[in-house]
Amino acid sequence: MSNYYQQEIETASRDEIIRIQNEKLVKQVRHVYDKVPYYRNLMDQKGVKPEDIKTIEDIHKLPFLSKSDLRDAYPYGLLGTDLGNCVRIQSTSGTTGRRVVAFYTQGDVDLWEECCARAIMAVGGTNEDVVQVAYGYGLFTGGAGLHGGSHKVGSLTLPMSSGNTERQIQFMMDLGATILCATPSYAAYLGESLAERGYKPEDNKLKAGIFGAEPWTEEMRRSIEKSLGIKAYDIYGLTEISGPGVAFECEEQKGMHINEDHFYAEVIDPDTEEVLPEGSVGELVFTCLDKEAFPLLRYRTRDICVLTREKCSCGRTHVRMSKPKGRSDDMLIIRGVNVFPSQIETVLLNQGYAPNYQIEVDRKNNTDTLDVYVEFPTEMFSDKVSDVQKKEAALEAAMRSMLGIGAKVHLVLPKTITRSEGKAVRVIDKRKLHD
Amino acid sequence: MSIKQLSIYLENKPGKLAEALRYIKEGGINIRALSLADTSEFGILRLITSDLEKAEELLSQKTVVKSTDVIAVKVDDRSGGLSEILDVLEKAEINIDYMYAFTARLNSAYAVLRVSDCALAEEVLHESGIATLKGRDLMNLLDRED
Numbered sequence: 001m002s003n004y005y006q007q008e009i010e011t012a013s014r015d016e017i018i019r020i021q022n023e024k025l026v027k028q029v030r031h032v033y034d035k036v037p038y039y040r041n042l043m044d045q046k047g048v049k050p051e052d053i054k055t056i057e058d059i060h061k062l063p064f065l066s067k068s069d070l071r072d073a074y075p076y077g078l079l080g081t082d083l084g085n086c087v088r089i090q091s092t093s094g095t096t097g098r099r100v101v102a103f104y105t106q107g108d109v110d111l112w113e114e115c116c117a118r119a120i121m122a123v124g125g126t127n128e129d130v131v132q133v134a135y136g137y138g139l140f141t142g143g144a145g146l147h148g149g150s151h152k153v154g155s156l157t158l159p160m161s162s163g164n165t166e167r168q169i170q171f172m173m174d175l176g177a178t179i180l181c182a183t184p185s186y187a188a189y190l191g192e193s194l195a196e197r198g199y200k201p202e203d204n205k206l207k208a209g210i211f212g213a214e215p216w217t218e219e220m221r222r223s224i225e226k227s228l229g230i231k232a233y234d235i236y237g238l239t240e241i242s243g244p245g246v247a248f249e250c251e252e253q254k255g256m257h258i259n260e261d262h263f264y265a266e267v268i269d270p271d272t273e274e275v276l277p278e279g280s281v282g283e284l285v286f287t288c289l290d291k292e293a294f295p296l297l298r299y300r301t302r303d304i305c306v307l308t309r310e311k312c313s314c315g316r317t318h319v320r321m322s323k324p325k326g327r328s329d330d331m332l333i334i335r336g337v338n339v340f341p342s343q344i345e346t347v348l349l350n351q352g353y354a355p356n357y358q359i360e361v362d363r364k365n366n367t368d369t370l371d372v373y374v375e376f377p378t379e380m381f382s383d384k385v386s387d388v389q390k391k392e393a394a395l396e397a398a399m400r401s402m403l404g405i406g407a408k409v410h411l412v413l414p415k416t417i418t419r420s421e422g423k424a425v426r427v428i429d430k431r432k433l434h435d
Numbered sequence: 436m437s438i439k440q441l442s443i444y445l446e447n448k449p450g451k452l453a454e455a456l457r458y459i460k461e462g463g464i465n466i467r468a469l470s471l472a473d474t475s476e477f478g479i480l481r482l483i484t485s486d487l488e489k490a491e492e493l494l495s496q497k498t499v500v501k502s503t504d505v506i507a508v509k510v511d512d513r514s515g516g517l518s519e520i521l522d523v524l525e526k527a528e529i530n531i532d533y534m535y536a537f538t539a540r541l542n543s544a545y546a547v548l549r550v551s552d553c554a555l556a557e558e559v560l561h562e563s564g565i566a567t568l569k570g571r572d573l574m575n576l577l578d579r580e581d
Binding site for chain 1: 440442444446472474476477479481495498499500501503532533549
């Protein structure tokens, strides 16, 4: 079975990939230095000239870009080509600070859609498939990216956008959708909605789902796979770099292949900015090797993950990234241990609790304390004190095993932890208040 | 026949007990018997009330509540009254998870027992000539006093 969209590059040898990266980086740095005064200033401040960049090995000499640079340079400060060459913008949801606006030339759109086409074909998509795109359309990259990718593959594309569950289900069943693209939470919701209407997982024609744009756990993957009767695949991307399809899962479901002929990935220590060796946990940094309109170099994603170049049995040779373990700005250091709220969420889901929780970190007698407030589902309650204590103890043991440090669990009444309308306040770090 | 008890989860914070009792008051429900188990982390309020179904429905919308089968026995007002009842259960190797007592009228006391096996407990008590109260008995008994 050939499930590659661009087999030659997707399965290229390491030497060939490095050769392409060397060539593209040298050209891109020269282009950015000439066209983007904002980045030229950063390079000048660091004393780096385009001629210092001879191979991909030299990338560490370049300055980083971060979200704050995007804010400072808003809206046109990082534009890498004349506006006349741009055909599109996409924008982030803008929940923190100012919106990010990214520009695309037609070449950038093609490159992005090709990456999404690789993702669709990697999950078994062909021109015979019916791809239901239930990501939002509009400024959000989700809908546009998978829509374009589906066109490139030649699949029948259902541009559903998100919401209107009644219509989603009708089109899914009537037109026999075979691949669903959505956020994992919406996929889970569609699964529940189908069951409520009396559909069994085998009643739909879906075979695969491509789910991303928000954090999800392996437990969620299994539950979605069961409720929809499909294989669920992860996809990764960010508007700043292009959109979904920067990296995608193959049939192995063991990490996401980064399209490194376009996006060069590094992992750094978020505090020292030092580049870490393969296999280390750190912040993911991307360099756009051949994007024209919004050519970010060494952009700090704030996503914490691990890269591996271990051989993948799917045949793809591109480096794989783990599912992001959290955001570098969400990472808590408690008693010297890195803790991510997503780890606590995984424990709760594993033990049958709703992922509604609040983490409180404090410092008492020079020792960090970690308190986790969890909503107590009625069905787990018992009139016996010892039963309730056992539930608490089981949660605490699972947290200790997942986090490597102890946490005090407090079971609170359902619906007393603020629900996420916008972004939920998951972490209260009182240590900062004392400093 | 066993009777129903409501158990309510209480966070260990000021006002949580008052809050639970306020819901009961708002429903016009009368408490017949109660006990409170407390730990350093949380409490469990156990209640026998009038109109238990209504009470459970009302409380389940507001808090974490569970209905459990317990048995209630009349305890003679004399030395050894309770001890003899417990002897019967011990012989049958029935474990008592917890118990509490209440009085209904002068000279009559009742014990509420949460046991490992309700049906077996009632069987052995009946064999020993000790009556257990049915839900309706208990309500009537208490109502007459109002």
